Amino acid sequence: MIRQSKQKALRLFALHEFIRDHFTKSDWIKLGYLTDNQELIEEHPRLLRSLDFKDDDYEGNIMQVLSKLISENNSNLIEIERIIEDKKLRLSSPTYTFVSTVHTQEPERVITFAPDVFRVPDKPVESNVLSVMMPFESRFMGTYTAIRNVCSRLGIECRRADDIWDNSILIQDVFDLIFTSRAVITDFTDRNPNVFYETGIAHTLGKVVIPITQAVGDIPFDLRHHRALTYLPNSEGLLKLEKDLEKKLAKVFS
Numbered sequence: 001m002i003r004q005s006k007q008k009a010l011r012l013f014a015l016h017e018f019i020r021d022h023f024t025k026s027d028w029i030k031l032g033y034l035t036d037n038q039e040l041i042e043e044h045p046r047l048l049r050s051l052d053f054k055d056d057d058y059e060g061n062i063m064q065v066l067s068k069l070i071s072e073n074n075s076n077l078i079e080i081e082r083i084i085e086d087k088k089l090r091l092s093s094p095t096y097t098f099v100s101t102v103h104t105q106e107p108e109r110v111i112t113f114a115p116d117v118f119r120v121p122d123k124p125v126e127s128n129v130l131s132v133m134m135p136f137e138s139r140f141m142g143t144y145t146a147i148r149n150v151c152s153r154l155g156i157e158c159r160r161a162d163d164i165w166d167n168s169i170l171i172q173d174v175f176d177l178i179f180t181s182r183a184v185i186t187d188f189t190d191r192n193p194n195v196f197y198e199t200g201i202a203h204t205l206g207k208v209v210i211p212i213t214q215a216v217g218d219i220p221f222d223l224r225h226h227r228a229l230t231y232l233p234n235s236e237g238l239l240k241l242e243k244d245l246e247k248k249l250a251k252v253f254s
Contacts, residue, residue: 011077012066018084019062022091025051026117031083035076037069090119118175128253131177132160133198134187139233143212146231146238147185150245156253174198183208183252185245188218188228196220208252212241 019027025048032041041047047065050058069076132147134140144160151158159181161174178184184202186195188211202209211228213219219228229248231241 008070008077011081012063012070015066015077015080015084016059016062018088019066020059022087023051027083027087031080034083035069035073035079037072037076040065040068118172121176121179123176123180125182126157126180127182128155129157129159129181130183130185130249130253131181132158132185132187133174133178133195133202134160134185135190135192135195136162140187140189142233142238143187143231143241146242147245150242150249153246154249154253156249175201178202178207179205181207183210183249185210185212187212188220189214191218210245210248210252212245 028041028048028051029038032038044061044065046055046057047061049055050061066080069080130147130151132144134143148158150156159177161170161177178198178201184199184207186199186202186209188195188199199209199211211219213228213230214233216228216230229241229244231237231244
């Protein structure tokens, strides 16, 4: 029993040192959600504050929170170790050169990145792949069918995140899909927050973004210069969308 306690303490000290040197605020919040202890992390009077300000009591706050997490549920120790192993993998991964499918010439400035929320996939950009970002609702099936019809005529491979399931976390599948696509269609209808988020990822990765919408007012003002394709969700409107998209995609994938 004493030996087990000592081994547990050594594991705790190892966690403490790594967290002290490498944990960010987002890592702490993730840990809170994965161990169902959001309140302990986010409402602790000093933990995140001492991290932000690099205060001397940060190490003590780490130990206090870790001890409480483990004492409440021993399985939390295993979960924390798993989170740290994932973090170590991300830290050991190389940074990636900014991926752009918009500009073919050598950029004046190259951005490297190593995201904390996503894993950068070990996959190439596929020159004939179009990804579609839209709400996963049945009323958008007509829109998606119209897009697929156009892609079929042009010989483009059309994918949506719910067409694949390679990862346990859907947003990782979305990131992989955007990363490997040449262009991305984003449907801003109803101002879906997930679509906004995914559009930001696509722009950051330098993708050709083709916005579509049923109402121009749903597009953020800063993005209206992209000349979104508007459509109505009826048979006539979807036929018009197909016609407009075919012209656009023929240029993008030429």
